[in-house]
Amino acid sequence: MSISRREFMQVLAIASAGGMAISHKDVLAAKPGMSERLYDLPAFGNVSFMHFTDCHAQLMPLYFREPSVNLGVAGALGKAPHLVGDALLKQFGIASHTAQAHAFTYLDFEKAAKTYGKVGGFAHLATLIKQVRASRPHALLLDGGDTWQGSATALWTNGQDMVDACKLLGVNLMSPHWEFTLGAARVKEIIEKDFKGKINFLAQNVKTTDFGDQVFEPYVIREMNGVPVAVIGQAFPYTPIANPRHMVPDWTFGIQDENMQKMVDEARQKGAQAVIVLSHNGMDVDLKMASRVTGIDAIMGGHTHDGIPIPTVVNNAKGQTLVTNAGSNGKFLGVLDLDVRAGKVQGFKYRLLPVFSNLLPADAEMQAHIDRVRAPYKQKLDEKLAVSEGLLYRRGNFNGSWDQLIVDALMEVKGAEIAFSPGFRWGTTILPGQAITRDNLMDQVAITYPATTLTEMTGDTIKTILEDVCDNLFNPDPYYQQGGDMVRVGGLEYSCSPNAKAGARINNMTLNGKGIEASKKYKVASWAPVAEGAQGEAIWDVMETYFKAHKVIKSRKLNQPKLLGMDGNPGFAK
Numbered sequence: 393m394s395i396s397r398r399e400f401m402q403v404l405a406i407a408s409a410g411g412m413a414i415s416h417k418d419v420l421a422a423k424p425g426m427s428e429r430l431y432d433l434p435a436f437g438n439v440s441f442m443h444f445t446d447c448h449a450q451l452m453p454l455y456f457r458e459p460s461v462n463l464g465v466a467g468a469l470g471k472a473p474h475l476v477g478d479a480l481l482k483q484f485g486i487a488s489h490t491a492q493a494h495a496f497t498y499l500d501f502e503k504a505a506k507t508y509g510k511v512g513g514f515a516h517l518a519t520l521i522k523q524v525r526a527s528r529p530h531a532l533l534l535d536g537g538d539t540w541q542g543s544a545t546a547l548w549t550n551g552q553d554m555v556d557a558c559k560l561l562g563v564n565l566m567s568p569h570w571e572f573t574l575g576a577a578r579v580k581e582i583i584e585k586d587f588k589g590k591i592n593f594l595a596q597n598v599k600t601t602d603f604g605d606q607v608f609e610p611y612v613i614r615e616m617n618g619v620p621v622a623v624i625g626q627a628f629p630y631t632p633i634a635n636p637r638h639m640v641p642d643w644t645f646g647i648q649d650e651n652m653q654k655m656v657d658e659a660r661q662k663g664a665q666a667v668i669v670l671s672h673n674g675m676d677v678d679l680k681m682a683s684r685v686t687g688i689d690a691i692m693g694g695h696t697h698d699g700i701p702i703p704t705v706v707n708n709a710k711g712q713t714l715v716t717n718a719g720s721n722g723k724f725l726g727v728l729d730l731d732v733r734a735g736k737v738q739g740f741k742y743r744l745l746p747v748f749s750n751l752l753p754a755d756a757e758m759q760a761h762i763d764r765v766r767a768p769y770k771q772k773l774d775e776k777l778a779v780s781e782g783l784l785y786r787r788g789n790f791n792g793s794w795d796q797l798i799v800d801a802l803m804e805v806k807g808a809e810i811a812f813s814p815g816f817r818w819g820t821t822i823l824p825g826q827a828i829t830r831d832n833l834m835d836q837v838a839i840t841y842p843a844t845t846l847t848e849m850t851g852d853t854i855k856t857i858l859e860d861v862c863d864n865l866f867n868p869d870p871y872y873q874q875g876g877d878m879v880r881v882g883g884l885e886y887s888c889s890p891n892a893k894a895g896a897r898i899n900n901m902t903l904n905g906k907g908i909e910a911s912k913k914y915k916v917a918s919w920a921p922v923a924e925g926a927q928g929e930a931i932w933d934v935m936e937t938y939f940k941a942h943k944v945i946k947s948r949k950l951n952q953p954k955l956l957g958m959d960g961n962p963g964f965a966k
């Protein structure tokens with residue numbers, strides 16, 4: 393099915409006039425005509441890309457709270473993506489108390505979420521993609537990766553629900569990260585069977601450990617309106633560090649600037665008049681790469697889940713490169729239009745469109761697919777495990793209430809005095825009073841290495857672990873930022889100085905008011921071990937045990953470190 397732009401605008405007009413989307417008199421409520429204004433996107437130029445990234449297998453509409461802590465240090469201080477709340481609105485000229493403000497920030501989250509409703513959902517994303525395609529039939533659809541992991545159905549179908557959904561969505565090109573946690577053999581199988589002739593899986597920076605051969609296609613050249621354009625893929629460079637090495641034993645990763653430059657030059661020599669990198673580096677790494685590698689017109693990035701409304705323009709030795717980042721969880725669709733004439737890019741337009749599920753009617757074909765893949769599991773998915781009295785969210789540099797709940801459960805169920813939970817950036821949000829279903833629980837924990845562990849660790853070891861993870865987040869050189877957000881910590885309190893040197897950022901560690909002793913042993917519970925062979929029960933079983941004992945989940949106080957030297961940082965909202 394494809395609908396014309398005019399038909400689409402009519403559907404939207406009906407949707408808002410009929411009040412099906414928003415009927416509030418609330419000050420936050422959308423004004424009539426909001427959907428038309430949000431999604432009216434006149435065509436520009438002759439080359440177009442649509443980009444979504446880090447959907448983390450979220451087929452259904454959801455709530456997703458953007459972070460209130462996303463600190464930038466050193467050269468990243470005060471620059472995109474390290475802006476939150478009002479600082480972000482100000483930087484990008486977004487009026488507060490609007491749909492856009494709700495999409496891009498955590499501000500007034502509960503109230504705004506009730507006003508504007510859920511976001512994302514592949515059926516709604518599909519409708520938006522068809523609309524953009526109607527005015528840009530040549531546009532390529534890019535999937536930035538972290539697509540086959542993050543939900544119960546993706547885990548239980550070994551990624552198949554997402555693979556089929558992406559084919560239906562009309563994805564043309566993709567680059568990976570969490571895909572690799574399905575294992576090398578499964579990744580190869582999907583590329584060779586499902587994707588063959590339909591979707592190109594691109595990664596210039598993955599090679600075989602033995603001879604250094606390319607494992608995947610590094611790039612493709614496609615023609616749009618007679619203009620040859622290249623898209624180069626960049627996988628997450630630290631996959632074997634941030635995720636289990638044993639899942640991709642025969643492949644090497646890394647940033648590989650030099651090979652990137654080689655690929656750009658090769659594509660240009662073959663006639664590409666515009667070069668795009670579909671990246672899973674994370675935005676800070678993309679910004680640095682844009683300053684070092686020349687000849688790239690735009691890096692369309694993901695991994696760090698930053699929803700950035702306006703591209704950053706980076707200067708380098710031979711010109712300029714745009715860097716974009718398109719958020720997460722199916723919440724946004726980036727649209728980049730280029731005007732390519734006389735062999736080069738003369739102008740561009742970029743929009744990062746929030747996907748408001750109530751303003752975009754569900755695409756029937758995609759909805760049927762989603763209903764079909766969920767049907768065999770429906771009862772299991774919908775089972776209510778508990779009710780949350782407070783807001784449960786994850787995203788943020790240090791802790792979220794969902795992670796607090798996970799570390800609390802780990803300590804109680806495993807009998808530990810301290811607990812760690814990884815700094816994952818995915819995971820959906822639950823509003824106060826909402827039931828926690830098994831579907832919601834799996835949105836936080838659905839991974840292929842879910843074992844929990846209980847270990848005795850000395851105070852020294854604990855400090856080393858915290859320092860290591862902290863350096864992955866706050867190393868002033870983004871090329872050494874190797875993971876996600878800071879590990880979430882239960883029980884143990886500490887202070888953190890992001891500007892300090894490696895090994896000196898974590899201080900004042902205490903447990904129940906007493907100082908941590910370097911040589912004393914403490915019982916620490918954790919989950920998602922990257923080393924092979926852990927035998928503990930899966931994290932979802934631990935959580936279900938906890939929910940059986942606590943049917944009503946009270947609002948909880950976040951155990952956050954005392955931040956030192958961060959006053960006035962625009963990536964930090966108190």
Ligand SMILES: [Zn+2]
Nearest residue numbers: 538569628695
């Ligand atoms: Zn990622």
